[in-house]
Amino acid sequence: MAFDTAFLDELRNRTPLASLIGRRHKMVRSGRNWKICCPFHGEKTPSFYVYDDHFHCFGCGAHGDAITFVMQSEGRSFPEAVEQLAAEAGLEVPKQDFQQQQRAQEAKSLSDILDLVQASYRRRLYQPEGRHGLEYLRKRGLSNATIERFGLGWSGDGRSLVEELRPHGVTAELLVKAGVMRSDEQGRPNGELFFNRVMFPIKDRRGRLISFGGRTLGDGQPKYLNGPETALFSKRRTLYNIDYAREAAHRGEELIVVEGYMDVIALDQAGFRGGVAPLGTALGDEQLMLLWRMAAAPIICLDGDAAGARAALRSCEVALPLLTPERRLRFCRLDAKDDPDSLIQRGGPGAMQQALDGATPLVEELFNLLVGGVNAPGPDERAALRERLVSLSQLIPDRTLASEYRTSLLDMFFAQFRRRGGKGASTGGDKTPHKGTQHVASGGDERLRLLTAMLLKYPEILPEVEQAYGGLELPQGLDVLRACLFDWISHDDGHLTQERCFKWLEQHGLKEAATETLAASGLLVRRKRAGTGDEDALREEIIEKWWHFYGFLNFKGFEKAVARDIEAAIRSAYAENSGGDGTFPPKLLARMRILDALRRGEVPEAHE
Known part of the structure; x- marks a missing residue:
């Protein structure tokens, strides 16, 4: 009985041989591959090797693929083995006619x-x-x-x-x-x-x-x-040079995805035998699965021009829903003037090896592609970028891996867009604030610690101050706490309580650091049991106190933000059909009061 060749190839692609054999026999690692004692003849020392798409016993000579293994191990006919594996892979067997x-x-x-x-x-x-x-x-x-x-x-x-x-x-x-x-x-x-x-x-x-x-x-x-x-x-189901690259990957060589035929051939001639290329199409999901069957962490090596950047971003987006802890990607970006062929001709194999040694993980490539060209974004741009990073990490089906990607992307985000020097917080100087200017008074680190402590004690106010807090330059210990807090609120379902916050921090090994920050802050405000009205009033009081410390530490930024919000409120009030009553929003009025207090030289204290 004959089966369609394309169907059989698809069946083999969807049946990881190591998983199939591993369900029946205990396997041990042998480099990138696996080995077991041969199931077809008695032996004490393993000589049965399992590769990505075939097995071979160096003792008895047994050899074959997934279909052959089922036939030999279970005594099934070829059609019976095909039907069994197709059912397990979720494929419909074509009718034989x-x-x-x-x-x-x-x-x-x-x-x-x-x-x-x-x-x-x-x-x-x-x-x-x-x-x-x-x-x-x-x-x-x-x-x-x-x-x-x-x-x-x-x-x-x-x-x-x-x-x-x-x-x-x-x-x-x-x-x-x-x-x-x-x-x-x-x-x-x-x-x-x-x-x-x-x-x-x-x-x-x-x-x-x-x-x-x-x-x-x-x-x-x-x-x-x-x-x-x-x-x-079928262009989407194969790669140029996949036959030679497969052999090279079995020998432990790097698997390198490049853009064209000549790049593959130049790599091969220079001693890099694992080069492959898509065939006139962007790298697709079926091709990525082919790569991962040959190597756990292939390198995608693209030209450094705009087209290469677009191709890299698309590869990232295609790969994310397919990632597992065992499937990884690395990216090697060349200079805009180079491709692998020209780089090898100009600098020899050593230059190519140096470029490959500098390959970066997918998470870094993804971040750089999305935000690398963004210069001094405003709050709305930062919010959009952050949301894009979080949403992309959520494409990963493995929840643990998705969480790690989210954490890494947000860590890079806050490090990239933390304001520095004249644009953000400073932690030096001892001048008293006066109208129009503001320097951080002595004890700036203590006040930065207090800002963090207030958020640890009252995490429900985090969403209202998140953007401003993310723009401050913090000491290393506080910076780590902030990144973890931001990761928490991106995970949480909206119940931002201190108990849930510290549970999250404990899971990430930061509970002790948070406790020490609270103890060292001198924060004397106490949460009191009261009715809903009192709780709401206390919350607004805490937010105002937070803004007072923030404004003291970052007066110019605070003053500019308040002025911008005042202007926006005025435009809204005079807009047609605004429906407003002509007054400023209460939260803006509170920050205006804080700004006036700072201009008068009022310094916030922790014991208030």
């Missing part, structure tokens, strides 16, 4: 046809008609050995392929199905797809030829052209 068998036979026939086409292309490269193609490849620095290794060729003028292959029983219709000829609207053959192009064979992970890509040497467009989707070839 005469047409299905015909398609399977056709796929084999198309593979044979592509082998004949490649042989033709390779011959042409070394004939007079392929002279310009061969000169181009050698000008790009490729050796004869590399040209042969990758099976590079020349398409010719696109007029003689049918006649050349006719003695082998190959018709124009078959060449259309193989993806090397075009067809018109009625489906009739209408000329060769590739002409006057350097040809790059595209293979599947087992090394079987499935399509071609071609590069024009003139001004024609597109510069690079890939074959169409066929019974053998």
Whole structure:
């Protein structure tokens, strides 16, 4: 009984071999792979090795994939093993009929046809008609050995392929199905797809030829052209050079994703055998899963220009919903003037290795892509950026990993946008405040500690002062506490109580630091049991007290923010259909009173 080749490949991709065998046998690590005592013959020392897509016993010679393992270990027939694995993978087994068998036979026939086409292309490269193609490849620095290794060729003028292959029983219709000829609207053959192009064979992970890509040497467009989707070839389900890269990954070499054929080939010639490239499309989820089957932490190496940045951001967004603690990505961003090919030609393999050694984790790349070009954002921009970072971290299905990403992204966010120097808080000086200016009086660190202590004791006020608090430059210990507090309120469902706050801090190893901060702050305000009205009044009093300390520490920033809010309130009051009563909001009035007090030189004290 024949099954569709594409279906079987999909079934194998969705069946991690290590998980399948690990359910039945206890495995131990052996580098990137696993080993067990062979289940098919008695042995005391493990010689049965499990790789990403096949197993091999060096004792008895047993060898195969997931389907083979089920057949040999459970005594099932091929169709029975396929049906069992398909059910476990959530795939529907295609109905077997005469047409299905015909398609399977056709796929084999198309593979044979592509082998004949490649042989033709390779011959042409070394004939007079392929002279310009061969000169181009050698000008790009490729050796004869590399040209042969990758099976590079020349398409010719696109007029003689049918006649050349006719003695082998190959018709124009078959060449259309193989993806090397075009067809018109009625489906009739209408000329060769590739002409006057350097040809790059595209293979599947087992090394079987499935399509071609071609590069024009003139001004024609597109510069690079890939074959169409066929019974053998699906762009989103494979990667260029996946056969050689898979072997390299098994040897422990780095798996490197680059943008094009020539980058892959240049890497290989320089000794980096694990290079792959997408085939004219952005890196997709199925291709990422292929990468993770070969390596736990592949490197995505993109050009340093704007297009490279866009591709990197899209790769991050595609990867996030697929991440697990075992699946990671690293990013290697080159200078804008470089790609891997040009970097190797200019600086040699050492320059490329240095760039790869500097690869950064996905979380850092994601942050830099989103906020790296943002300069002095306003409060609304910062709020939008923070919300974007948090929402992206929530795409990760593993809750523990998502929490770690959220924490890391927010830590970088607050470090990046913390105000410094004249733009933010200072912790030095001993001058008394006076109208129009403000310096932090002696004891600035103590007041910064008090601001933090007030939020630890009354965390329900955090949302109202979060933006201002996030802009202060804090000592290291307080900075860590602040990052944890902000992470907490992004997790919490709105019940911001001191008890829940300290439980969160305890989970993150910061309860003792928070307790010490409260004890050292000199905070004497006590929470009193009272009715709802008294609680609301106390809350407003605490917020005003917080703003008083904040304004004292950061007078210029506070004064500017109040002035901006006054102007906005006036515009709103005079706007058509505003519906307002012409008065300032109570919270703004409170901050205006605090500003007047600071201008009069009133210094807030902790014991009040």
